[in-house]
Amino acid sequence: MTKQPPKKPKQTSFKPAASPIPTPFSKAPAALEPFLTQLDPSQVYITHIDRHLPETKKQIFLIPVLLNGTIAALLLYRIYTAIPTYWAILQTLLGYPSSATVDPTTTTRNEQLWILAKRTLMFLADFLALRFIAVWPLTFFLEQPSNPILWRWHLGGFLADEIVVRVSRNWGAADLMQGVKQGEENAFFKTRILPAIEREFLRTKTGYLMMDKSWDLDFQLMLDAHTLVKRGEVGMKGLDKLIWAHMDGVGWIVWQWETDYDVVEERRKKVVAFKEELTKAGKESLFWKWMDILESERDADGGFTAEGQQRVADRVQAAFAKEGIDFEELTKGVGGLDGLTIKKG
Incomplete structure (x- = not known):
């Protein structure tokens, strides 16, 4: 009886399990x-x-500070002036005579209805103010464990x-x-x-x-x-x-x-837009002048240092001003050229 050769094990391909983490996480x-x-x-x-610049953050933050401070002051004033009225009404409800007591023998039905309507509107207005408006200054100044005021205080002001x-x-x-x-x-x-x-x-x-x-x-x-x-x-x-x-x-x-590639691509788009704006103005030569200044400074001894960037800023602004072009205004129009040059000052 001839011996059968051993069977080769069945080839099985294993595929790695798909990651449970969804794209792009x-x-x-x-x-x-x-x-x-x-x-x-x-x-x-x-x-x-x-x-953003600390000064910009400061100016923007002062608006809600003033707004919430004003609202808080108005609400406190309203509470101060309303306490005697509400106290008088409470005394009347408890059966004691007060300035809020309405004598049915000396007032007409229309007068009584008018007093009732005024007090109802007062209750409603005060309730709405406390329920929906008072929450703004309360959360701004007093919310715990932290709030905008505590955040700025512990942060030490406005940081770069x-x-x-x-x-x-x-x-x-x-x-x-x-x-x-x-x-x-x-x-x-x-x-x-x-x-x-x-x-x-x-x-x-x-x-x-x-x-x-x-x-x-x-x-x-x-x-x-x-x-x-x-x-x-x-x-x-x-x-x-x-x-x-x-x-x-x-x-x-x-x-x-945003990856490093995104940053590079964004800068490339800004440079293209910068060139197009100069071309539209008939000043394309200024674009190449700008490039020459950048390259000459990069090739200088010591590399593209902070002093070199400042020299670039001075030379570029002077070259553009000579042609009647405001370099800073032009770069603002294309979203800035951060990372490629530095503005003066």
């Missing part, structure tokens, strides 16, 4: 664990660095670089990470997250102005983040332009919405 780095422990897993967060932490309002991680469509395919990603990180929105608004129906500011978490940075437990750049969400079975996941 990835696992949050362990280095950010000190910050992650401060977050609520049920919420979605946005962190970025507010680099401030960590902004936005937290989802009236929705959360469950809406973003549950169901068939998750991550970038989710409707909440498209309608709540993308509009909140739109480039023009971030460019024109300071962190304090980013509260809306979908996002609130977590003032205590912003202070905690700065504390972690001061201690060296977390790097500030590590919190810039990130979306945070917690996923069951995975933990915290994160998406950085």
Whole structure:
């Protein structure tokens, strides 16, 4: 009986399991664990660095300070003037004569109805003011564990670089990470997250102005983040332009919405727009002059130093002014040329 050759084992191809983390998120780095422990897993967060000028932040912040301060003063004045009236009405309700007592024998039915209508409107107006308006100054000045005033006080005023932490309002991680469509395919990603990180929105608004129906500011978490940075437990750049969400079975996941490639591409687009504006004005030669100045300074001994950047600014502004072009106004029109040159002053 001939011996049968042993059968070859059946070839089986193994495919790696698809990552449970939805695009464009990835696992949050362990280095950010000190910050992650401060977050609520049920919420979605946005962190970025507010680099607007401190003076701009100060001017914008003074508006709600004055507004809420005025509202608080008016409400306190109303309470002060209303106390005698309400006390008199209370005495009447308890059966004691007071200035609010209405004598039915000396007043007509129409007069009684008019008094009733006035007091009803007074009760309604005071209730609405306390219920819907008083909450503004109360949360602004007294909300705990932190509020805008405490945030600015403990932050030490207005900084050049401030960590902004936005937290989802009236929705959360469950809406973003549950169901068939998750991550970038989710409707909440498209309608709540993308509009909140739109480039023009971030460019024109300071962190304090980013509260809306979908996002609130977590003032205590912003202070905690700065504390972690001061201690060296977390790097500030590590919190810039990130979306945070917690996923069951995975933990915290994160998406950085702008990469180094995006920065380079954005600068390229600005340079192109800058050249097009000069071409429209019949001053294309100024674009090449600008390029020559940049290159000559980069090639100089010592590289493109801070002093070299200042020399570039002086030479460029002088060259453009000679042709009747305001260099700063032109660059503002294309969104600035940060990273390519430096403005004077």
